[in-house]
Amino acid sequence: MSNNNQVEQQIQQFRELLEEYNYQYYVQDAPSVPDAEYDRIFKALQRLETEHPELLSTNSPTQKVGGAALSKFDQVTHQLPMLSLDNVFDSESLNDFMQRVMDKSALVETAFCIEPKLDGLAASIIYENGFLIQAATRGDGLTGENVTENVKTIANLPLRLRGENIPSLLEVRGEVFMLKAGFNKLNEGLIAAGEKPFVNPRNAAAGSLRQLDSKVAAARPLAFYCYSVGVFEGDLADSQYARIEQLKNWGLPVSSEVKRVVGDDACHDFYTNIAEKRPSLAYEIDGVVYKVDDIALQQKMGFVARAPRWAMAYKFPAEEAVTTVENVEFQVGRTGAITPVAKLKPVFVGGVTVSNATLHNKDEIERLGILIGDVVVVRRAGDVIPQVARVVVEQRDAAKTTKILFPETCPVCDSDVERIEGEAVTRCTGGLYCEAQRKQAIKHFASRKALDIDGLGDKLVDLLVDHNMIKDPSQLFSLTVQQLSSLPRMGETSAKKLVNSLQLSKKTTLARFLYSLGIREVGEATAANLALHYKTLPAIKEAGIESLKSVSDVGEIVAKHLYYFLRQDHNLDVIEQLLTAGIHWPEIKEVDVSELPLLDKTFVITGSFDAISRNDIKAALQALGAKVAGSVSKKTNTLVAGAAAGSKLAKATELGIEILDESAILILLGK
Numbered sequence: 160m161s162n163n164n165q166v167e168q169q170i171q172q173f174r175e176l177l178e179e180y181n182y183q184y185y186v187q188d189a190p191s192v193p194d195a196e197y198d199r200i201f202k203a204l205q206r207l208e209t210e211h212p213e214l215l216s217t218n219s220p221t222q223k224v225g226g227a228a229l230s231k232f233d234q235v236t237h238q239l240p241m242l243s244l245d246n247v248f249d250s251e252s253l254n255d256f257m258q259r260v261m262d263k264s265a266l267v268e269t270a271f272c273i274e275p276k277l278d279g280l281a282a283s284i285i286y287e288n289g290f291l292i293q294a295a296t297r298g299d300g301l302t303g304e305n306v307t308e309n310v311k312t313i314a315n316l317p318l319r320l321r322g323e324n325i326p327s328l329l330e331v332r333g334e335v336f337m338l339k340a341g342f343n344k345l346n347e348g349l350i351a352a353g354e355k356p357f358v359n360p361r362n363a364a365a366g367s368l369r370q371l372d373s374k375v376a377a378a379r380p381l382a383f384y385c386y387s388v389g390v391f392e393g394d395l396a397d398s399q400y401a402r403i404e405q406l407k408n409w410g411l412p413v414s415s416e417v418k419r420v421v422g423d424d425a426c427h428d429f430y431t432n433i434a435e436k437r438p439s440l441a442y443e444i445d446g447v448v449y450k451v452d453d454i455a456l457q458q459k460m461g462f463v464a465r466a467p468r469w470a471m472a473y474k475f476p477a478e479e480a481v482t483t484v485e486n487v488e489f490q491v492g493r494t495g496a497i498t499p500v501a502k503l504k505p506v507f508v509g510g511v512t513v514s515n516a517t518l519h520n521k522d523e524i525e526r527l528g529i530l531i532g533d534v535v536v537v538r539r540a541g542d543v544i545p546q547v548a549r550v551v552v553e554q555r556d557a558a559k560t561t562k563i564l565f566p567e568t569c570p571v572c573d574s575d576v577e578r579i580e581g582e583a584v585t586r587c588t589g590g591l592y593c594e595a596q597r598k599q600a601i602k603h604f605a606s607r608k609a610l611d612i613d614g615l616g617d618k619l620v621d622l623l624v625d626h627n628m629i630k631d632p633s634q635l636f637s638l639t640v641q642q643l644s645s646l647p648r649m650g651e652t653s654a655k656k657l658v659n660s661l662q663l664s665k666k667t668t669l670a671r672f673l674y675s676l677g678i679r680e681v682g683e684a685t686a687a688n689l690a691l692h693y694k695t696l697p698a699i700k701e702a703g704i705e706s707l708k709s710v711s712d713v714g715e716i717v718a719k720h721l722y723y724f725l726r727q728d729h730n731l732d733v734i735e736q737l738l739t740a741g742i743h744w745p746e747i748k749e750v751d752v753s754e755l756p757l758l759d760k761t762f763v764i765t766g767s768f769d770a771i772s773r774n775d776i777k778a779a780l781q782a783l784g785a786k787v788a789g790s791v792s793k794k795t796n797t798l799v800a801g802a803a804a805g806s807k808l809a810k811a812t813e814l815g816i817e818i819l820d821e822s823a824i825l826i827l828l829g830k
């Protein structure tokens with residue numbers, strides 16, 4: 160095959176691909192690939208056509224504007240063609256453009272009118288004697304769709320101009336777009352109604368403007384900003400910026416970001432500033448448009464096939480790009496959460512090279528329908544971590560894709576993993592043993608409500624683990640003064656103190672010990688209830704899920720976390736070692752229920768408390784034999800009322816029920 164033949168084939172392939180993308184984008188308002196992917200192929204085709212001018216054809220997408228007008232609308236022939244814009248993606252190419260302008264200009268410095276590049280679709284709106292008489296889409300640049308009725312419903316667009324010296328004929332051109340907030344709301348509504356949401360605000364604006372039923376268009380949050388004038392009869396200013404001012408004075412909406420700027424530095428600054436401001440703007444912009452301000456110079460520079468020579472769009476780095484998922488790996492977080500991470504073929508997106516994107520959890524994998532080997536759209540906007548936005552199903556190659564399999568054991572410590580029904584996250588059950596969770600587990604173990612080890616703060620735990628001095632909490636107790644004082648910033652006195660407080664912390668309670676193990680969902684109150692119910696550690700270790708659920712405050716999820724935790728050999732080993740190290744607690748005596756001081760008393764708890772949680776009050780009251788109810792009635796004996804107590808307090812007062820505030824309940828509970 161000759162080289163030229165190959166080039167011809169490549170050109171043909173690019174053209175077909177672009178036509179397909181144009182159809183999805185302009186006709187269906189539903190693109191399947193990000194703009195960056197379209198632009199990449201567009202530029203590649205442009206380059207081939209420049210290198211091989213003999214293969215250029217007026218039918219090439221590089222020579223055309225937009226897509227054909229839909230036949231379901233009346234057609235409008237534009238008196239002046241509506242063109243597209245050339246674009247650049249880096250500051251050097253922008254400098255080249257400014258140099259070309261300088262070469263044509265007789266002036267030392269040329270002024271530019273700089274405008275945000277609004278991300279919507281172009282429309283032509285004709286006012287005759289100040290009245291809106293016709294509106295059309297750009298279509299293929301020569302013929303557009305008549306969307307007058309729909310445009311008339313756009314809230315910020317006047318049907319009639321006001322002010323002085325209005326031209327008898329005025330064609331304004333500008334962008335129909337959707338505010339970000341309106342777009343989000345529209346999509347929420349579509350999803351709730353079981354319909355397909357729009358991919359982005361641009362396509363939502365296009366799809367809404369090109370509705371046959373103008374009532375539907377009217378209900379859509381569309382807006383319009385003018386950025387140029389087409390045909391006109393009358394007097395208009397001779398600069399782009401001054402014309403925009405005139406349009407504004409006639410009551411037409413224009414972006415408040417538009418500026419007239421002289422000098423290269425100021426041109427670049429505008430781009431930097433608006434890029435920073437972009438997330439806070441109410442509408443999407445995808446770059447900045449630089450226009451020669453002087454209309455006479457514009458006319459001198461003229462047009463090429465599909466774009467003026469006197470204007471240039473400097474686009475922001477694309478926030479979406481297409482790449483391939485090469486593999487999926489699983490990371491274990493500090494809390495044991497196992498997160499699938501897509502390993503991507505490196506791709507430049509949002510200004511950086513991205514090779515990983517989180518897939519969050521199993522649900523997200525299902526929602527995306529993603530497979531290893533898939534072609535995906537990756538999104539990175541601002542500083543947000545890269546996400547897989549969607550799978551390009553059209554490009555899936557069944558032979559090259561495989562299902563994503565979640566591991567059954569932790570990739571770090573090999574403990575079993577669990578995913579409790581109703582929870583999105585899959586977790587490692589190796590809590591005390593898992594290296595990924597080590598620091599977190601030891602910090603929790605030492606914390607005030609757990610073993611309360613004085614002098615063992617978070618930073619010290621980090622140091623101990625980083626220096627390989629401890630792997631699990633049980634090893635804390637064999638640390639020596641000598642070892643400890645070898646650590647940076649640790650004197651002998653503090654080392655001695657720590658060894659001493661480790662010694663002291665060994666005397667604890669079963670409830671604190673249970674809590675210190677850091678089992679998910681087992682908080683202080685639950686640990687206290689469990690201790691009270693089972694009395695001994697072996698009894699808790701043996702309890703089945705059903706038995707655990709019978710403990711006050713323990714539901715299905717807590718029971719399962721506890722059950723699985725106590726079935727991991729690694730965890731049992733650490734518990735054994737803790738006991739061997741000397742951790743002990745007083746025996747919990749069988750209480751004679753009939754002797755409980757608050758037996759048969761009903762309490763209600765309301766309001767908020769500073770020194771104790773509501774759950775802890777509840778657990779402590781229950782331990783004393785009381786019942787805790789949810790609402791105040793004649794059967795209530797006592798209301799425990801914290802700060803900001805409301806209707807329950809009022810009712811209890813009305814019924815003459817005993818009321819205890821925070822300090823009174825702390826005294827009653829002996830805290």
Ligand SMILES: NC(=O)c1ccc[n+]([C@@H]2O[C@H](COP(=O)([O-])OP(=O)(O)OC[C@H]3O[C@@H](n4cnc5c(N)ncnc54)[C@H](O)[C@@H]3O)[C@@H](O)[C@H]2O)c1
Nearest residue numbers: 180184190192193194197243244274276277280281386448
């Ligand atoms: N994802 C896809 O499949 C797909 C398909 C087709 C096109 N596209 C995207 O559309 C682009 C081509 O569309 P295009 O021809 O509309 O070009 P464009 O959007 O790059 O630039 C021209 C358009 O910019 C708009 N614009 C916004 N602010 C403006 C301002 N202040 N002054 C002048 N014009 C302003 C106008 O609508 C104008 O027609 C491609 O580069 C690609 O990004 C994507």
Ligand SMILES: [Zn+2]
Nearest residue numbers: 569572587593
């Ligand atoms: Zn693990």
